[in-house]
Amino acid sequence: MADSPAGFIRTQFNRFVLGGYRPLQSVGECVQSLFYLHNELFNILSHGLPILFFAKYATDDQTWSQISYSWLAYLNYAACLSPHLGSVAYHLFMNHRSGAWAYFRLLKLDMCGVWAVQTFGALTTIYATFYCNKLLQASMMTIYILVSSWTLYEAVHATSVYKRMCSFAVQVAIRLLTLLVRLSPLGYGNPYSTKHTFLMDAIAISGGVINLLRVPERFWPGKFDYFLNSHNIMHIMTTIGVFHMHWGAVGDIIWASQYQCNV
Numbered sequence: 001m002a003d004s005p006a007g008f009i010r011t012q013f014n015r016f017v018l019g020g021y022r023p024l025q026s027v028g029e030c031v032q033s034l035f036y037l038h039n040e041l042f043n044i045l046s047h048g049l050p051i052l053f054f055a056k057y058a059t060d061d062q063t064w065s066q067i068s069y070s071w072l073a074y075l076n077y078a079a080c081l082s083p084h085l086g087s088v089a090y091h092l093f094m095n096h097r098s099g100a101w102a103y104f105r106l107l108k109l110d111m112c113g114v115w116a117v118q119t120f121g122a123l124t125t126i127y128a129t130f131y132c133n134k135l136l137q138a139s140m141m142t143i144y145i146l147v148s149s150w151t152l153y154e155a156v157h158a159t160s161v162y163k164r165m166c167s168f169a170v171q172v173a174i175r176l177l178t179l180l181v182r183l184s185p186l187g188y189g190n191p192y193s194t195k196h197t198f199l200m201d202a203i204a205i206s207g208g209v210i211n212l213l214r215v216p217e218r219f220w221p222g223k224f225d226y227f228l229n230s231h232n233i234m235h236i237m238t239t240i241g242v243f244h245m246h247w248g249a250v251g252d253i254i255w256a257s258q259y260q261c262n263v
C-alpha cells in the first residue's frame with residue numbers, strides 16, 4: 001500500500017507499475033471493475049478462468065469418474081482450486097475502501113491459497129512415491145503436514161515478498177527429496193506422473209523468481225502496467241504448474257489403484 005499523488009491510498013505492491021490503479025472502491029465497484037481495463041484485470045482473469053475449468057472438471061469430466069473413489073482426488077481438487085480462488089479475491093478486492101485492513105487480510109487469503117496448493121498437491125506425490133513402504137509413506141506424509149503447518153504460519157506473517165517465498169523453502173526441499181527418491185530404484189509412482197511432478201515445481205518456482213525480480217518492468221517502468229509484467233507472468237506460470245500437478249496426481253491415483261506391491 002502506498003499514498004498516491006491524488007491523496008488516496010492505492011494498492012501499489014510493484015513500484016515499477018506506474019499507472020492503471022483503481023481508486024478505493026466498494027465491493028460492488030470492485031466487481032464492476034471486471035468490465036473495464038485497469039492494472040489488476042489481467043491478474044484477476046488469469047486466475048479466474050482456470051477456476052471455471054477446474055469447477056467443470058469436478059462435475060462432468062470423464063477423468064473425475066476414474067479417480068473420485070479416492071480421497072486423494074478431493075485433495076487434488078482442493079489443491080487445484082485454492083490458489084486461484086484466493087488470488088482472485090485478493091486482486092479483485094485489494095483496493096476495497098476499508099484500505100489497509102482489507103488489503104492485508106486479502107493478502108493472507110492469497111497466501112493461504114498458495115500454501116494449500118503446495119500442501120495438498122504434494123501429498124498425492126508423496127503417497128505414490130513411498131507407496132509400497134507403508135511406514136515410510138505415513139511418516140513422510142506426517143512430516144510434510146507438520147512442516148506445512150509451520151509454513152502456513154510463516155507465510156501469512158511474512159513482511160516482504162522475499163520472506164513469503166522463503167517461508168515455502170522447507171516444503172520445496174521435501175518435494176525435491178521425494179522427486180529424487182522417485183527417480184531412484186527405491187521410489188514408486190506412475191512414471192508418466194514423474195515429469196509432471198518435476199515440471200509443476202520447476203515452472204511455478206521460476207514464476208516466483210520472475211515475480212521477485214520484477215522483470216521485465218524494472219527495465220521499462222510503466223510499459224507493462226496492464227499486461228505481461230512479472231506478476232502477470234507468475235500468474236500464467238502458476239496456472240501451468242497447477243495443470244502439471246493435476247495431470248501428475250490423476251496419473252498417480254489411477255496407478256495406485258492398479259499397482260501390486262511385492263510384499
Ligand SMILES: [Zn+2]
Pocket residue numbers: 043087091231235
Ligand atoms: Zn497474484
